[in-house]
Amino acid sequence: MNFDLTPEQDQLRDAVRALGKRYGHRYFVEKAKAGEHTTELWNEAGRLGYLGVNIPTEYGGGGGGITELAIVCEELAAAGCPLLLLVVSPAIAATVINRHGTDEQRKRHLPGLADGSQKIVFAITEPEAGSNFHRLGTVARRDGDDWVLSGRKCYISGVDDAGHVLVVTRTEDAVSGKLKPALFIVPTDAAGLTWSKLDMEILSPENQFLLYLDDVRLPGDALVGESVEAGLPALFSGLNPERITVAAMGAGTGRYAIERASEYTATRAVWGGRTIGSHQGVSHPLAHAAVQVELARLMIQKASLLYDAGRDLEAGVAGNMAKYAAGEAAALAVDTAVQVHGGAGMTTEYGVATLLGAVRAGRIAPVSREMILNFVAQHVLGQDKSY
């Protein structure tokens, strides 16, 4: 057993950390408050090769795995820049296209995803279906060589900042019963595709949108893979990378919050000369949060290793557990960091309350804690399904 990163992974971690620190949480917050995107950071990370670490070298990527992408997600978040689009574009979209796309789709999309010049966001959630994606109502109808897509999606992150959206549909001949999904790479300027911004209580430069697909006509080669049979494995191939990278972002955010809080409590003194961190009522909650974050990081490491070794089923269990653990740990760490700052914790200046909305959302999305507990109860503990 070995908990050490390889020298290359260590270098990657140090380099991404340095990049993240050059931008920092203040930059992230300023962009979010101005309603702008973190374009400079994204472009620089792309130029330096960090956005494509998990994409094969023949398409301009780094040839690594989800372990490397999780490092990128964690380190940027640990610098106060949790970039949600890392989870949808390089983690979900690049994995789906690389594993299940046609040769032509790989050549067309992977180089741009690798250098960050192209972003592909992901649309599965629907207002009616919610957590139950067997109820998806977005339908793809064949019309000659074309496909025509109709439906509604919600909470779609970053569609205003992306060239394409990977849309999960069901085909017209399978409109009821068990989901037989078909995935499409839809240009965001396609006729019939529109969106409206949702007002969310999350301070983030990446926003969520309602997506309307009104008879969006697409050429046959917009379908991911050679046939609709690619849909189900393609959809599942995106889930483990999604859970692992979102967990890494949560762990990084937790580290960021604990670091901010520890710096503060080690210097702030209000009773004589003693720092507030010397009071165990302050230091123990912080230490407890640090333990939870570190446990989540271990699970992320395990899930990444299993995934990169091609052990998808085991990675599924570990990835779900990692996502659960990191979601809870991040929320605990940020809340604790706010508390030990006192009033300063609620100011923008100290840069911790700015993350409250994001970590709260991390217990709901991209998969809620309840649905993970359902998964663990069923697949690990052998319990009957309740729904």
Ligand SMILES: Cc1cc2nc3c(=O)[nH]c(=O)nc-3n(C[C@H](O)[C@H](O)[C@H](O)COP(=O)(O)OP(=O)(O)OC[C@H]3O[C@@H](n4cnc5c(N)ncnc54)[C@H](O)[C@@H]3O)c2cc1C
């Ligand atoms: C910030 C943010 C970004 C997002 N980005 C994207 C995106 O880019 N693309 C995308 O497709 N989606 C995105 N989503 C949507 C997200 O994946 C969903 O919100 C999430 O899967 C939960 O679905 P829902 O909101 O429909 O909740 P519902 O399914 O309505 O569930 C509501 C509550 O009931 C619980 N519940 C439901 N069924 C059960 C059950 N059987 N047992 C126990 N509890 C249950 C849930 O856990 C939840 O707490 C995003 C959401 C947020 C908040």
